[in-house]
Amino acid sequence: MEDETLSGSTYRKAIGSLTAAAAIALTVSAIGQELEPLDGNQLFIETCGGCHGAGGEGGYGPPVTANDYVDNATKLVLRIIKGGEVMPTFRHLSDEEIAIVANFVRTQLNENVDLIDAAFVAAQRDF
Numbered sequence: 664m665e666d667e668t669l670s671g672s673t674y675r676k677a678i679g680s681l682t683a684a685a686a687i688a689l690t691v692s693a694i695g696q697e698l699e700p701l702d703g704n705q706l707f708i709e710t711c712g713g714c715h716g717a718g719g720e721g722g723y724g725p726p727v728t729a730n731d732y733v734d735n736a737t738k739l740v741l742r743i744i745k746g747g748e749v750m751p752t753f754r755h756l757s758d759e760e761i762a763i764v765a766n767f768v769r770t771q772l773n774e775n776v777d778l779i780d781a782a783f784v785a786a787q788r789d790f
């Protein structure tokens with residue numbers, strides 16, 4: 664199924680390169696000090712893995728592999744921003760962090776190839 668939210672050329676720049684997801688990194692500077700770039704796997708384990716399993720296999724929360732949410736980037740980002748009935752909101756994460764964790768879920772735990780970026784996340788925030 665064609666995902667129309669990803670039809671723009673902006674989100675197609677890294678198609679075909681799953682390794683590009685691993686290359687996505689956010690360098691955080693704090694008081695002139697370079698910190699480790701944010702890693703999608705690490706971010707997932709820290710923010711999602713406690714409920715969804717370190718490998719997304721499910722636990723307290725449902726698996727985040729092969730479901731409708733991870734096929735649809737908009738739904739996934741909205742789920743992360745707004746939370747669910749039980750799942751807490753992650754709106755405090757930066758646009759970059761949400762993009763990195765969403766890309767990890769979509770490309771590493773699932774088979775999507777389209778990458779989203781911080782601007783895509785920012786466009787989903789309605790507050």
Ligand code: HEC
Nearest residue numbers: 710711714723724725727730732742743747748749750753
């Ligand atoms: C405190 C536990 C908890 C954490 C942390 C958590 N979730 Fe969830 N998540 C849930 C629960 C419980 C549900 C299903 C019930 C609901 O709607 O709240 C859910 C549902 C989902 C769904 C929908 C799955 C489906 O098939 O319905 C997705 C996708 C998802 N979470 C992704 C994430 C991501 C990505 C993170 C990290 C940014 C995360 N969750 C963090 C508990 C959590």
